[in-house]
Amino acid sequence: MSRSSVLPRLGRAYQETRRISRILELIQIITARPGRCRRRDLAARFEISERMIQKDLDVIRNGLKLTLARSAEGYRFDDLPRLPAVGFSFAEAISLLLAVEAGRRNTGIGTADLEAAVGRLRGLFPPEFIRRTHELGRTAAKGKPVSAEHRPQMLALLQRAVLEARKVCIRYSTSSRGGEESVRIVHPYHLLSYVRSWHLVAHCEHRDRVLTFKVDRIRKAELLGEHFEVPFDFSLEDHIGDGWGVMSSQGVEASDVELLFDPEAGRWVTEEKWHQSQTFEVLPDGSVQFRLHLPITPDFVSWILYYGPRVEVIAPIELRSRVAEEHQRAAEQYRAGEVKSIKGGNL
Numbered sequence: 333m334s335r336s337s338v339l340p341r342l343g344r345a346y347q348e349t350r351r352i353s354r355i356l357e358l359i360q361i362i363t364a365r366p367g368r369c370r371r372r373d374l375a376a377r378f379e380i381s382e383r384m385i386q387k388d389l390d391v392i393r394n395g396l397k398l399t400l401a402r403s404a405e406g407y408r409f410d411d412l413p414r415l416p417a418v419g420f421s422f423a424e425a426i427s428l429l430l431a432v433e434a435g436r437r438n439t440g441i442g443t444a445d446l447e448a449a450v451g452r453l454r455g456l457f458p459p460e461f462i463r464r465t466h467e468l469g470r471t472a473a474k475g476k477p478v479s480a481e482h483r484p485q486m487l488a489l490l491q492r493a494v495l496e497a498r499k500v501c502i503r504y505s506t507s508s509r510g511g512e513e514s515v516r517i518v519h520p521y522h523l524l525s526y527v528r529s530w531h532l533v534a535h536c537e538h539r540d541r542v543l544t545f546k547v548d549r550i551r552k553a554e555l556l557g558e559h560f561e562v563p564f565d566f567s568l569e570d571h572i573g574d575g576w577g578v579m580s581s582q583g584v585e586a587s588d589v590e591l592l593f594d595p596e597a598g599r600w601v602t603e604e605k606w607h608q609s610q611t612f613e614v615l616p617d618g619s620v621q622f623r624l625h626l627p628i629t630p631d632f633v634s635w636i637l638y639y640g641p642r643v644e645v646i647a648p649i650e651l652r653s654r655v656a657e658e659h660q661r662a663a664e665q666y667r668a669g670e671v672k673s674i675k676g677g678n679l
Contacts, residue, residue: 355388368406424598486547493520497559519560522568576632584627590646591622597642
């Protein structure tokens, strides 16, 4: 498979997914701020042209059949579908539907309860909504079910906090400080799924900045009565940046990365859209030359290490040395010949 035949298809899929997400977010913004958002405000919010915003608004009006009205002050919906059986507002129901669509392909969600919830929610929306939210949900990462009760409980509480814009007091274990726990008040903005984990993007009052928290490291959480407002200029894409995965890459300069995968690993890698900058070329011997332009974060280094000897870092030299050092430490650990005991016993 040549790079020229694959990249256009991947690019179109990526752009379409971004547009679906933007249209659904537009509906949420207009619902939450009726008559307060003009076209130029929305264009500035998403950093696209007014012409493109107009096309999205046309999809909402003509494709989704919502009664979108316009005044000098901004856009509003004159008549939104009523949701008496659920008791959520229209904007909250959209968020909930997106969450369960993503949850169907992720960990920490009870299958029977989730399917029942999806069925009830689907019956409340026009067919156009269901098709688009299902397409958006397909971009979620896949993982295996987990048996622990902690994650589903945390996800339920945090999802409620996101929907109701309520502050949460959490006790969080920070991996970079040896598991040290701290108590924080956070304003939950988004819940994101990545690989087999869920992450919370929230403003931390203690640090006075937006941070990304791994849900499994939240030991305890309490929903508070105090509400908050998400800043109108906050952008999830800007927060995550061009990094790898869902962790913020702000402050890390992007680098040109070149990797060489063996034929088997190369087939796995080229089947997925890992990053918007990725390009690849299948070489005559079947190996794959894989290129990206991104900030080099610990998550990205871990991804490379996962493939072990099936991948070689060609550039940059700093990344090559870093990966080589990690493999060297692992080799020395095995060469020592001494098997460590576990819980008082020997392996």
